[in-house]
Amino acid sequence: MSAYRILLAEDEPAIADTLLYALQREGWQVRHCTLARDAEAALAAEPPQLLILDIGLPDDSGLALLGRLRRYSELPVMLLTARADEVDRVLGLELGADDYVVKPFSPREVVARVRAILKRSQPAAAAANPGGLFCHEAAARRIRFAGQALALTPSEYRVLATLLARPGQVFSRSQLLDALGEAAEDSFERTIDSHIKSLRAKLRQVRADLDPIVTHRGFGYALEQG
Known part of the structure; x- marks a missing residue:
């Protein structure tokens, strides 16, 4: 599957626009939400291959959203955070995040990390059940x-x-x-x-x-x- 679907939950317009441009240049389909509740609705309506999740969303903590998601799904998640505090990073990983990026960051680095996550998750899942869907x-x-x-x-x-x-x-x-x-x-x-x-x-x-x-x-x- 080449046209991977990615959900981006990020409320800062400048960061969101930069990431949308960088990710879409790779041929990936990107849906953008600015609120946690909209992201959860999008996840239920059209599950993507990856969620890029800002920790500091206006209506709820991205970590809280991740915790709820992990109750029923192992969807790959990359966290975006402006906090360099090790506690936030460790908590995110303990909740089940696959990777994290601290702002400010290079869009090229994010794209590289996204590519790595998608490469890890998709072939491994397909290999787990070679004889069926x-x-x-x-x-x-x-x-x-x-x-x-x-x-x-x-x-x-x-x-x-x-x-x-x-x-x-x-x-x-x-x-x-x-x-x-x-x-x-x-x-x-x-x-x-x-x-x-x-x-x-x-x-x-x-x-x-x-x-x-x-x-x-x-x-x-x-x-x-x-």
């Missing part, structure tokens, strides 16, 4: 599709993991609802339809030509790895 890393509660880590909610993760456990088997809505565990108490069977719709949208963002979740009308859903 999905790679389920259960210990990390992470699912990759066509080499890309999916940004899934806890409920979406449980539903997809259940389907992945038995490819080709048709699961009823009731069975998939049971897979949600505690989340099922306040749910109804049609909630599964909503999760399936969201999962399909996220899978299409990675491979628009595939629809591995198959609907069996009157019965339920199954996953076909192809």
